[in-house]
Amino acid sequence: MKKTIVPLGPFHPLLEEAEYFKLIVEGEKVVDIDMRVGYMHRGIEELSTQKTWDQSTFVVERICGICSTSHPMAYVLAVEDLCGCEVPDRAKYIRSIICELERIHSHLLWVGLAGHFIGYDTVFMWGWKYREPVLDICEKLTGNRNHYAMMKPGGVRRDLNNDDFAWVHKEMDKVIKSTEMLVGAVLDDPVLHARTKGIGVLSKKDAIGYGTLGPTVRASGIPDDIRTDDPYNAYDRVDWKVITWEGGDVFAKAAVRLLEIIESAKIVKQCMDDMPDGPIDANIKNMPPGEGIGHAEAPRGEVFHYVRGDGGNSAVRHKVRAPSFMNIPSFKATCVGHTISDVALITAAVDPCYCCTERMAVVERATDKLVMSGRELEECSRKATENLKKEYGSPTKVEKTVQKILSDF
Amino acid sequence: MSLTRWALKKSPWVYHVALSPCNNCDIEILDLLTPRFDVERFGIKLVGSPRHADALLVSGSVNRHVLPRFIELYKQTAKPCVVFGIGSCALSMTMFRDSYNTVGPLDKVVKEIDPNAIIAYVPGCPPKPEAMILGVVKALQTL
Numbered sequence: 001m002k003k004t005i006v007p008l009g010p011f012h013p014l015l016e017e018a019e020y021f022k023l024i025v026e027g028e029k030v031v032d033i034d035m036r037v038g039y040m041h042r043g044i045e046e047l048s049t050q051k052t053w054d055q056s057t058f059v060v061e062r063i064c065g066i067c068s069t070s071h072p073m074a075y076v077l078a079v080e081d082l083c084g085c086e087v088p089d090r091a092k093y094i095r096s097i098i099c100e101l102e103r104i105h106s107h108l109l110w111v112g113l114a115g116h117f118i119g120y121d122t123v124f125m126w127g128w129k130y131r132e133p134v135l136d137i138c139e140k141l142t143g144n145r146n147h148y149a150m151m152k153p154g155g156v157r158r159d160l161n162n163d164d165f166a167w168v169h170k171e172m173d174k175v176i177k178s179t180e181m182l183v184g185a186v187l188d189d190p191v192l193h194a195r196t197k198g199i200g201v202l203s204k205k206d207a208i209g210y211g212t213l214g215p216t217v218r219a220s221g222i223p224d225d226i227r228t229d230d231p232y233n234a235y236d237r238v239d240w241k242v243i244t245w246e247g248g249d250v251f252a253k254a255a256v257r258l259l260e261i262i263e264s265a266k267i268v269k270q271c272m273d274d275m276p277d278g279p280i281d282a283n284i285k286n287m288p289p290g291e292g293i294g295h296a297e298a299p300r301g302e303v304f305h306y307v308r309g310d311g312g313n314s315a316v317r318h319k320v321r322a323p324s325f326m327n328i329p330s331f332k333a334t335c336v337g338h339t340i341s342d343v344a345l346i347t348a349a350v351d352p353c354y355c356c357t358e359r360m361a362v363v364e365r366a367t368d369k370l371v372m373s374g375r376e377l378e379e380c381s382r383k384a385t386e387n388l389k390k391e392y393g394s395p396t397k398v399e400k401t402v403q404k405i406l407s408d409f
Numbered sequence: 410m411s412l413t414r415w416a417l418k419k420s421p422w423v424y425h426v427a428l429s430p431c432n433n434c435d436i437e438i439l440d441l442l443t444p445r446f447d448v449e450r451f452g453i454k455l456v457g458s459p460r461h462a463d464a465l466l467v468s469g470s471v472n473r474h475v476l477p478r479f480i481e482l483y484k485q486t487a488k489p490c491v492v493f494g495i496g497s498c499a500l501s502m503t504m505f506r507d508s509y510n511t512v513g514p515l516d517k518v519v520k521e522i523d524p525n526a527i528i529a530y531v532p533g534c535p536p537k538p539e540a541m542i543l544g545v546v547k548a549l550q551t552l
């Protein structure tokens with residue numbers, strides 16, 4: 001059959017961010033998928049090196065509006081790793097509360113959008129209606145609906161008022177109740193079953209092979225979660241469990257997210273009950289030279305930050321890896337063979353976040369043209385590695401050369 | 410007041426354009442449609458094509474890659490139209506001012522394409538949905 005290219009984007013009613021998909025179709029079946037990114041690139045990593053350590057928390061917050069706590073969280077963990085400071089207990093609990101609130105509203109947002117993608121706007125309205133009370137809680141606790149600016153290297157920027165907790169408890173109970181309703185309504189709906197079961201299956205092998213993260217990998221039955229694998233904040237002090245689901249299809253991903261909302265609500269409630277008193281900031285005085293890494297579990301998976309400092313007032317290198325960067329390539333495994341209408345849903349199922357992902361682009365100043373996207377750069381680096389291998393022969397030879405260079409120092 | 414401008418005032422249909430924002434303004438724009446704010450009761454509707462739109466809701470500090478697409482998109486929009494810069498990024502580029510990849514702010518870009526463009530701003534990072542509704546209403550009143 002003749003192959004046709006169906007372009008999707010960069011501005012498309014289905015996509016709230018600008019990105020461009022090239023669907024190669026035979027009839028209605030998608031046989032290949034390609035994408036162009038870079039519409040969201042703002043040069044965050046470079047910007048971060050222009051700012052001081054403290055200012056950078058605000059920059060990384062604006063990597064993405066939905067993971068607006070996960071990025072600063074990973075960043076401050078990296079900075080704390082670099083300077084080796086211990087965060088006070090109260091700050092740890094406050095951080096957990098904010099991170100989990102973010103997870104709740106992000107997952108509700110996804111459930112709504114997924115409903116919208118399959119043309120089931122009732123779910124869209126429900127999901128977003130029940131998301132509003134969560135944003136109210138965020139506004140009450142932090143002062144803003146999104147972009148909370150709570151994280152700070154060494155602690156948190158402002159304290160929570162213990163008197164608010166009674167009200168938050170009440171609101172959380174409402175959130176749990178409405179989520180349970182949503183779980184029942186979504187997971188028992190025959191229409192949704194028909195549209196999501198067996199669609200976009202990501203097998204266990206592929207999930208591991210592509211290195212997918214977060215709910216995407218947990219929906220393939222693999223309990224991978226940074227909150228338990230390398231506990232930070234107060235996650236190892238409260239009682240909760242990692243949600244997994246077998247199947248790897250869109251339905252499993254929806255189920256994982258919906259059930260995670262309830263777990264997160266449980267964490268928030270426990271953190272408020274166990275909230276210790278004390279200082280909220282470790283007051284970091286000076287930054288030693290060195291490297292630090294930090295990773296945190298964002299709603300979409302593990303976000304990873306790396307910083308290197310030379311003892312000065314700002315980072316000399318800051319590297320960010322967002323979860324969508326690992327999840328998006330799995331489209332190759334999940335989309336091919338499905339119809340166009342399903343592909344929109346499958347791509348949405350990993351909850352891709354392009355603002356997070358677009359870390360790298362090469363732009364020619366004179367013509368304002370993008371000459372190299374992230375993917376091409378990746379290819380460049382691969383080629384360079386291959387060339388090096390050719391030049392040095394077998395890997396052992398490379399190792400020997402490295403050792404020689406090191407011994408010369 | 411010309412007839413076309415008068416016609417703009419009632420039930421504006423809006424098209425959402427993301428020009429390298431952080432996503433948050435976009436989410437808040439979508440939030441306008443949902444039960445709590447429900448702007449559709451005022452006749453404000455999010456449409457799928459710029460050709461149907463009376464107003465563009467633009468978020469983000471314009472970057473190099475997205476600029477040519479935006480120029481094309483602006484030319485496709487039926488005139489007269491109102492361009493709303495949603496969020497501080499569109500207004501002043503905030504912290505992205507120093508970035509190597511941004512060419513904004515929005516008004517500079519739009520004025521270059523069309524010197525007579527009508528531009529309105531809603532500041533905030535992100536602006537609350539209430540603020541966006543107020544901004545749209547105020548801008549339409551001044552038409």
Ligand code: SF4
Nearest residue numbers: 430431496497498534
């Ligand atoms: S104004 Fe703020 S919330 Fe809006 S796109 Fe810019 S950084 Fe994001």
